[in-house]
């Protein structure tokens with residue numbers, strides 16, 4: 001199986017955890033795309049009754065096109081289950097997210113969810129997170145000063161750009177700075193520094209934020225329980 005087939009496999013495996021009546025957080029990314037397709041199929045074929053809360057405008061558009069009911073996060077008082085992808089996951093289940101630029105809404109939806117599942121192909125499992133880089137969402141006002149601070153900290157920052165060379169804008173119209181740090185010795189220390197940097201809205205270090213990981217392996221999906 002190639003990487004896309006593994007992504008499709010975990011997407012399909014994840015929707016089996018969705019029950020009738022649930023409010024479901026829908027992540028963002030190519031793996032989640034397969035999961036949303038599979039959920040749309042269940043809604044259409046089984047009449048499954050769910051409400052989705054999405055983590056990006058992209059996912060909203062896809063889900064609505066498949067007939068999945070979507071509510072704004074502030075229209076619901078809780079989310080039963082959030083299913084999202086990840087860019088890297090270490091042996092302690094710390095993750096990096098934000099490769100798709102949706103880390104802010106993803107962390108807010110993750111935070112509001114009773115249960116969190118990440119779906120990944122096996123290439124995302126690493127000993128230590130960091131080689132992917134750490135995406136950081138920053139407010140445009142004064143963003144160059146934040147970038148300069150990251151240089152001083154030795155974080156090797158790089159502006160995320162669009163294909164035409166403009167600075168990438170998130171759904172909240174913020175910028176993303178990717179920190180090319182390599183393996184991180186202590187993700188907790190780095191997370192503390194990032195979140196206390198004025199101008200940073202959120203970062204892509206997701207520490208202690210997952211309950212189950214479904215890994216796409218050649219011999220089938222493997223469900224890993226955290227704790």
Ligand SMILES: O=C(CO)[C@H](O)[C@H](O)COP(=O)(O)O
Nearest residue numbers: 029030031085098099100102
């Ligand atoms: O965090 C994310 C988006 O902000 C994605 O979940 C992450 O980038 C994984 O994406 P993919 O499934 O395409 O590999």
